Amino acid sequence: MTNSIGELEKDARCIFVIGSNTTENHPVIGMKIKKNVLYNGARLIVADPRRTDLAKIADVYMPHQPGSDVALVNAMMNVIINEGLANHDFIAQHTEGYEDMAAVISKFTPEYAEPITGVPAEDIRKAARLYAQSGSAAICYAMGLTQHRTGTDNVKSVCNLAMLTGNIGRPGTGVDPLRGQNNVQGACDMGGLPNVFTAYQAVTNDAAREKFEKAWGVPLSGQNGLVLTDVINKAHHGEIKALYVVGENPLMSDPELEHVEEALGKVDFVVVQDIFLSETAKYADVVLPSACFAEKDGTFSNTERRVQRVRKAVSAPGEARTDWEIMCEVATRMGYPMSYENSEQIFEEIRTLTPSYAGISYQRIENGSLQWPCPTEEHPGTPYLHKDGNFSRGLGAFTAIDYITPGELSDEKYPLILTTGRSLFHYHTGTMTRRASALNEHVPAAELEINPEQAKALGIAHDGMVRVSTRRGSLEMKAKVTDMVAPGVIFTTFHFAETPANLLTSSEFLDPTAKIPEYKVSAAKVEKI
Amino acid sequence: MISLTINGKEVQTPQGSTILEACQQAGIPIPTLCYDPDLRLAGSCRMCLVEIKGRPLYAASCVTPAENGIVVETESPGIVAARKVILELLSARHNFNCQVCEKNGNCKFQDYCYQYGIKESRYDYGEETNYPINDCNPFIERDYNKCIMCTRCVRACEEISIARAINVENRGHHAKIATAFDGNLADSPCVFCGQCIMVCPTGALTSKVSAGLGRAYEVDKVLTTCSYCGTGCTLELNVKNDCVVGVTSNRTVTGSPVNKGALCVKGRFGWDFINSPDRLTTPLIKENGQFRAAGWDEALDLVAKRLGEIKTEFGPDSMAVFTSARVTNEENYVAQKFTRAVLGTNNVDHCARL
Ligand code: SF4
Ligand code: SF4
Ligand code: SF4
Ligand code: SF4
Ligand code: FES
Numbered sequence: 001m002t003n004s005i006g007e008l009e010k011d012a013r014c015i016f017v018i019g020s021n022t023t024e025n026h027p028v029i030g031m032k033i034k035k036n037v038l039y040n041g042a043r044l045i046v047a048d049p050r051r052t053d054l055a056k057i058a059d060v061y062m063p064h065q066p067g068s069d070v071a072l073v074n075a076m077m078n079v080i081i082n083e084g085l086a087n088h089d090f091i092a093q094h095t096e097g098y099e100d101m102a103a104v105i106s107k108f109t110p111e112y113a114e115p116i117t118g119v120p121a122e123d124i125r126k127a128a129r130l131y132a133q134s135g136s137a138a139i140c141y142a143m144g145l146t147q148h149r150t151g152t153d154n155v156k157s158v159c160n161l162a163m164l165t166g167n168i169g170r171p172g173t174g175v176d177p178l179r180g181q182n183n184v185q186g187a188c189d190m191g192g193l194p195n196v197f198t199a200y201q202a203v204t205n206d207a208a209r210e211k212f213e214k215a216w217g218v219p220l221s222g223q224n225g226l227v228l229t230d231v232i233n234k235a236h237h238g239e240i241k242a243l244y245v246v247g248e249n250p251l252m253s254d255p256e257l258e259h260v261e262e263a264l265g266k267v268d269f270v271v272v273q274d275i276f277l278s279e280t281a282k283y284a285d286v287v288l289p290s291a292c293f294a295e296k297d298g299t300f301s302n303t304e305r306r307v308q309r310v311r312k313a314v315s316a317p318g319e320a321r322t323d324w325e326i327m328c329e330v331a332t333r334m335g336y337p338m339s340y341e342n343s344e345q346i347f348e349e350i351r352t353l354t355p356s357y358a359g360i361s362y363q364r365i366e367n368g369s370l371q372w373p374c375p376t377e378e379h380p381g382t383p384y385l386h387k388d389g390n391f392s393r394g395l396g397a398f399t400a401i402d403y404i405t406p407g408e409l410s411d412e413k414y415p416l417i418l419t420t421g422r423s424l425f426h427y428h429t430g431t432m433t434r435r436a437s438a439l440n441e442h443v444p445a446a447e448l449e450i451n452p453e454q455a456k457a458l459g460i461a462h463d464g465m466v467r468v469s470t471r472r473g474s475l476e477m478k479a480k481v482t483d484m485v486a487p488g489v490i491f492t493t494f495h496f497a498e499t500p501a502n503l504l505t506s507s508e509f510l511d512p513t514a515k516i517p518e519y520k521v522s523a524a525k526v527e528k529i
Numbered sequence: 530m531i532s533l534t535i536n537g538k539e540v541q542t543p544q545g546s547t548i549l550e551a552c553q554q555a556g557i558p559i560p561t562l563c564y565d566p567d568l569r570l571a572g573s574c575r576m577c578l579v580e581i582k583g584r585p586l587y588a589a590s591c592v593t594p595a596e597n598g599i600v601v602e603t604e605s606p607g608i609v610a611a612r613k614v615i616l617e618l619l620s621a622r623h624n625f626n627c628q629v630c631e632k633n634g635n636c637k638f639q640d641y642c643y644q645y646g647i648k649e650s651r652y653d654y655g656e657e658t659n660y661p662i663n664d665c666n667p668f669i670e671r672d673y674n675k676c677i678m679c680t681r682c683v684r685a686c687e688e689i690s691i692a693r694a695i696n697v698e699n700r701g702h703h704a705k706i707a708t709a710f711d712g713n714l715a716d717s718p719c720v721f722c723g724q725c726i727m728v729c730p731t732g733a734l735t736s737k738v739s740a741g742l743g744r745a746y747e748v749d750k751v752l753t754t755c756s757y758c759g760t761g762c763t764l765e766l767n768v769k770n771d772c773v774v775g776v777t778s779n780r781t782v783t784g785s786p787v788n789k790g791a792l793c794v795k796g797r798f799g800w801d802f803i804n805s806p807d808r809l810t811t812p813l814i815k816e817n818g819q820f821r822a823a824g825w826d827e828a829l830d831l832v833a834k835r836l837g838e839i840k841t842e843f844g845p846d847s848m849a850v851f852t853s854a855r856v857t858n859e860e861n862y863v864a865q866k867f868t869r870a871v872l873g874t875n876n877v878d879h880c881a882r883l
Binding site for chain 2: 005006023025026027028029031034035038039178179180181182183184185186187189190191192193194195197198203212216217218220221223224225226227228231239240241242243244245246247248250268269271274275276277281284285286287288289290292293294295296298299300301302303304306307308309310311312313314315317318319320321322323324326327328329330331333334335336338340343346347349350367368369424425426427431432433435436437438439441442
């Protein structure tokens with residue numbers, strides 16, 4: 001997030017939520033947004049194919065077609081430019097690339113976007129005016145915006161929108177991705193990515209590499225590594241011989257599960273380190289038992305860059321050990337001695353190599369927390385980035401983005417669009433929540449959400465069993481007839497091993513930059529069984 | 530700053546404070562039931578009554594402004610008598626079974642009854658107020674036979690969770706907290722966040738997941754960060770005999786900077802996977818398609834040997850590590866260091882995108 005969660009409760013005068021079912025996926029942030037809207041007078045715009053809880057209290061709700069985000073946001077910008085609502089001072093002083101972007105935007109009149117998005121032109125106008133005229137407007141998005149073949153474009157679009165109106169660099173403004181998992185932010189910050197060391201220092205940058213070579217005492221590769229989906233594809237071709245998986249469950253979370261299964265089968269040696277024998281662990285040659293969050297010390301970094309302590313409360317079961325201890329042991333046995341007294345000692349090493357974390361210490365966050373960048377011990381941390389429009393790269397760059405259709409289109413055989421997501425009561429691949437007794441008792445199985453009109457046409461009753469199929473496979477589950485989804489769209493969750501929704505999704509259409517699969521759009525059909 | 534006299538002592542307090550706040554700043558305890566610093570004031574229970582010299586009526590200190598020069602008594606005989614009446618009235622409809630109550634030892638109502646020596650009630654409503662214990666969800670038990678009608682749950686639901694699932698129904702002795710149409714929480718807008726449990730001063734609202742596992746005085750509370758979504762709420766793991774038996778909120782700004790004690794259903798009730806019998810407890814090695822338990826040395830040596838062999842034979846880029854958006858920063862750092870410095874490849878990623 002460029003800004004902080006707390007600002008969504010009071011500072012933001014308008015909140016534009018796109019592709020985030022906030023009250024289910026980030027419930028406490030959802031509470032803050034609702035409080036701002038219902039009690040503090042903030043205006044709310046929601047764009048989502050599903051009528052979410054927030055959509056119900058929105059000033060403008062736009063149920064856009066899955067995959068039409070760019071067209072929708074471009075049309076909002078078209079209105080803002082044509083009605084003279086753009087912030088030209090901000091554009092002149094802090095940005096570049098406006099002209100090229102505006103040229104692409106010129107054709108995206110609301111009337112042009114209406115048939116693409118399915119959103120009435122008048123609603124697009126209303127949303128554009130609200131967003132541009134509120135003074136301080138924030139954009140929140142989640143996987144609903146990113147899990148498309150155009151995910152990167154979608155994100156750049158909303159950045160364009162924020163810059164066009166100068167809604168950046170002040171409290172209550174900004175572009176706020178709501179991260180799905182507790183420590184996604186931290187995993188990225190720590191260099192758990194194939195192209196960067198900690199704090200996004202590029203592996204291809206000679207100076208950065210030299211710094212890490214010196215610190216770690218070994219020569220390092222300057223060639224970008226493979227992203228997760230490419231690893232799976234290469235494994236499929238027999239080019240990956242060893243895979244070491246720490247607490248991930250690609251056999252539930254990755255698209256086209258059969259493809260992943262085959263790929264794992266072709267890897268000579270698979271190590272899985274986890275707290276449960278996950279679906280993925282079943283394919284391992286060696287499984288190493290690890291400690292869960294309650295059994296170790298450390299830090300997590302939340303979606304607003306806030307670094308907070310994780311504290312050991314109980315012993316790990318049996319012989320389970322913390323993930324870092326296990327990896328240090330393997331490293332040492334491979335001839336590279338790695339050992340730390342405790343997690344704090346690791347954090348101290350991180351600080352020396354990670355400029356944005358340099359000022360953070362366990363002592364400083366013992367009674368509180370700090371938001372990075374925090375470069376020195378005196379620095380108070382950074383609640384919002386790009387203060388006064390000063391972007392870290394100098395000028396904020398507009399990107400000219402045209403709309404392209406989703407990779408998968410519906411046809412006669414697969415006339416519906418299936419989109420996937422999460423339930424309030426479960427988390428990701430369900431390894432934890434399916435074993436949390438109350439959560440699993442309350443929501444024991446996946447359901448297929450279908451619009452009443454659609455259900456009637458197909459003879460499907462509420463709670464009746466249906467078979468949902470895509471070009472990749474089919475699953476059987478109960479139908480939930482609800483006007484949460486529009487006719488033409490169906491929805492299910494991916495938490496349940498019995499009905500793994502990613503059996504249905506495609507790994508064919510990846511976002512070219514971020515390599516994100518198109519989870520949110522699969523052509524599908526539904527039958528009563 | 531203004532200055533007033535409380536129990537004979539001169540006390541300074543900022544302009545705009547209530548008498549209750551002035552007392553709290555001065556370290557003078559005042560019993561409260563309906564007051565909650567994060568919620569709209571109700572001023573309804575009257576437990577916090579104080580006597581102000583020269584005023585004919587006792588004042589509820591949580592809603593009465595502190596004024597310059599006033600003289601306040603907080604435990605005068607008249608005040609004590611008034612508080613006893615309030616407690617006796619509440620006792621008349623209270624089902625005391627402290628010996629099995631989850632809240633025993635951490636219950637404001639129990640504490641005040643003890644403090645003011647309420648052994649029996651002079652009041653009898655003549656008719657039983659006997660409410661069935663609502664049970665139709667796996668998260669929250671509602672036993673309104675222990676409710677003191679402070680309405681903190683209603684206000685927390687409305688003001689913190691913005692769910693508006695519950696409200697006050699009926700009036701007088703028959704007043705109770707209920708969902709619309711007095712049904713089950715599961716059929717209301719309730720999102721099972723448990724904020725109502727967090728604020729309830731009695732055992733009327735309790736967690737079913739923690740039921741019977743340990744009471745407040747038996748557990749240690751360890752402040753940590755939720756392991757589910759990226760919001761990063763802080764919570765307290767309640768530990769008894771090296772076992773997590775519950776989750777409670779820390780409601781301070783420093784202890785809980787993101788959420789100030791508010792949690793969602795996963796954070797508050799989704800913790801018992803920690804104790805699941807399915808947890809892995811020993812390394813496993815696959816032999817002939819079957820896993821067998823192994824010691825650490827054997828498993829680690831095997832991993833090191835095989836990775837070493839593959840590195841030599843096929844080169845570093847034939848290997849990859851998936852680190853995790855779930856483990857700590859320190860572990861992610863070690864994972865990428867291991868990948869880069871030991872395996873010698875940049876093939877490290879996690880499921881940020883999935
Ligand atoms: S609510 Fe308090 S007073 Fe009532 S039974 Fe429980 S512990 Fe005792
Ligand atoms: S659990 Fe949350 S939503 Fe449900 S009644 Fe309590 S406060 Fe309201
Ligand atoms: S249930 Fe608890 S919080 Fe709610 S009114 Fe009764 S005693 Fe107060
Ligand atoms: S308590 Fe709920 S909202 Fe808060 S971090 Fe945990 S899962 Fe997210
Ligand atoms: S605490 Fe003051 S009236 Fe209830």
